[in-house]
């Protein structure tokens with residue numbers, strides 16, 4: 001194991017998992033917030049580097065709001081459920097979600113470096129879907145047998161939490177399937193744990209003869225620290241296309257200025273805005289919802305202020321639809 005590998009794994013292990021320690025670190029009075037303590041199903045998890053981007057003493061910090069368990073999560077909103085986007089119906093083989101033509105999504109691991117409170121997979125039965133070594137062969141066979149699959153999306157959880165050996169092995173297996181032209185990684189790790197972007201990882205990725213696309217997940221310009229910028233630069237230097245997807249979240253990024261700044265900052269790091277998702281209606285996330293009219297108005301303001309290539313597509317994922325539905 002090389003030292004850089006040790007260091008990202010150590011950083012991951014040193015993240016906050018205890019609400020009181022996090023509040024203390026951020027100089028917050030626990031009684032300033034309606035904290036949700038002792039919630040075991042989807043506990044607090046956040047790397048220190050991401051916490052360093054938060055403002056101390058601000059209970060409404062937009063990054064804090066994304067990761068802090070609060071009592072609002074216990075409210076049952078009408079129409080919210082455990083599998084709002086119909087992923088369970090689209091499981092084609094172990095760990096393979098085949099929903100859209102030509103593309104499959106592979107749940108490479110159920111683990112994430114950060115637990116985002118708004119996540120639509122927060123209630124997802126990862127244990128059954130994650131790719132154990134025995135099941136990997138079934139997943140690979142499925143992809144190999146379907147010659148119309150030209151793109152494999154490594155997702156999760158977060159695929160960059162696989163260690164280099166596992167990820168390298170997976171990429172090697174996929175490289176042997178000739179009809180797969182592109183490998184896409186959906187990851188929040190370069191944002192919340194940029195130390196994971198090691199030379200060794202990048203060598204595994206750039207050794208592939210398939211094109212590599214990485215879709216980051218950042219929701220706010222404050223997340224894009226100098227370490228994140230350095231990680232993006234290293235990724236781009238290997239010829240990997242970088243895109244970003246965000247989720248539109250109430251009291252996090254639901255104003256035009258924040259969204260425009262995010263787009264501009266992403267582009268300064270060589271990242272193009274791809275999607276702005278409306279919240280998926282997963283149980284426990286209703287307090288993050290932004291209504292359609294507000295979302296459309298925000299998009300309209302972005303279109304006024306930004307060049308077209310910096311305006312993400314505003315989309316909603318709908319169970320059973322053939323693609324992510326554009327709003328407008």
Ligand SMILES: *Cc1c(COP(=O)(O)O)cnc(C)c1O
Nearest residue numbers: 097098099100103104105153324
């Ligand atoms: C979002 C998603 C994709 C990729 O869709 P694009 O529009 O190509 O980005 C593929 N499969 C699943 C299950 C998805 O949720």
Ligand code: SF4
Nearest residue numbers: 112115116119157188
């Ligand atoms: S990193 Fe992605 S998959 Fe993991 S909790 Fe956050 S949004 Fe969900």
